[in-house]
Amino acid sequence: MIWSKEESLPRTELEALQLARLQETVARVYEKVPYYRAKMDAAGIKPQDVQSLADLAKLPFTTKQDMRDTYPFGLFAVPKDELLRIHASSGTTGKPTVVGYTRGDMETWTDCVARIACMGGATAKDVAQICFGYGMFTGAFGLHYGLEKIGAAIVPSSTGNSEKQLMYMKDFETTLLVATPSYALRLAEVARENGINPKTDLHIKTALVGSELLTDAMREEMHAVWGKDVNITSNYGMSELMGPGVSGECLEHCGMHINEDYFIPEIIDSETGEVLPAGEKGELVITCIKKEGLPLIRYRTKDVTRLFYEPCACGRTTCRMENPSGRSDDMLKIRGVNVFPGQIEEVVLSVEELGPHYEIIVEREGYTDKLTVRVELNKETDSFAELQRIEAFTKNKLKVILGLDAKVRLESPNTLQRFEGKAKRIKDLRKQ
């Protein structure tokens, strides 16, 4: 089922709608947000210069730094009394980024998430357990409103206490799970430790995963533990843009459909800022064209992906983005080679004798970078030959995927730290 008619408009109609909304948004921010007006004036561009969608490329970018510089409400286009909600990012690398929603924004957000939930197989009959933290983080609330709109029964269990989560899941016969992929895997692990078989003792039919990269290997691992018939789709968003609901995967599993009537995507070369043609890999830039509170223009997401405009078998005409292969921020440069943590994850998950958790350590020895991947042994053995085989096999696979020599450190099961929110698996000791 397709939730909104805007998801399957003919491209020409969709683009006309995008242009009208873009022109309206640009004119509004120019008038209401002094920071934007100053930036546009400095770039020598006026709202009336936006005559086509291609003219979007003339507008200046907005970055996270702009949000910090104008903390807390400097980029808002409405007075505070029109806001219904204020969220903020965790701000681990500086001041938090603050986002706000008007009543209209809350409706847009709800519609966005209802669409992606519906795409992923959610229905009014679902009992949906939301294992995202409720709080300043937008993830939980976004999924909450969208699923509620669809008519699902919401279990707002938030994060933590995996045993209790599993008790709810079993006793309430939860059919839909909202979590990060790594927490979904962790839950299955805790279930088995407590004698619960996720495939037969629980009733999960749909998993909407987000806020973290879902690699193919991770999806396979999730199917292996939760059952092969479970619909697993990933969805994408970020607080600055809206929260979850920017894009989501349909059951064809060929990329995440962007809600293009609300967001215009572009792909740029993150070094030069130049717009790249469809199909090329680069940094995703999003312009919000239907937001009242915080309408960001050409926001640099730092996520690296590709866009596809070919029609999808599901009937939607909206453009699809690939699962981001990493963040241009998270990208590690090791001995001159670009390494995305997702690539390492893919390898770890593909080795049967290893558990799904890992930690990446990058150090500098003299003038050389050293990459170490800590992994957990998932196989009992009394043989050094076997241990060495597992180590060499993993090392070789990393070499093939990364083009780089890495050291593999085998550890006992349950040694590495588990995460319930966004996983922090990288230790870059070169910066210290």
Added chain:
Amino acid sequence: MLAKQLSVFIENRKGRLGELLDVLKESGVNILSLSLADTMEYGLLRLIVDDPQKGKESMTAAGCSCMLTEVFIVKIPHSPGSLQKILKTIADEEIGVEYMYGLSYGGDEACIVVKTSDSARAEEVFTKHGIETTSHCKLAF
């Protein structure tokens, strides 16, 4: 007669061996002999204990990667050349020794723990040559 050895994967870091032995202490499992082989990063701790099953359960509960392995505990007289003689017998029968370590229980005889390449054939060879083997239960004291 086959005996059960508890084999535990161990990371090479300070205090880890103590942590593992603490698990056995807490569950009241007595160690009769052990061998620790290591590389730079990790090792295998091999133990002959009075209750291998209980040892394995407590180690697993403590989050260790461990298993029970079939080995022989071979009795040998305390005299020069007796170990060499047994090893020659095994070698002549073309059975490989994967690893071995000693076990002493204070009597007139010594014991060696041997992991062979072929347990079934080794058992026949020991019987044929009158080489006495024992199990962990008979040694427990």
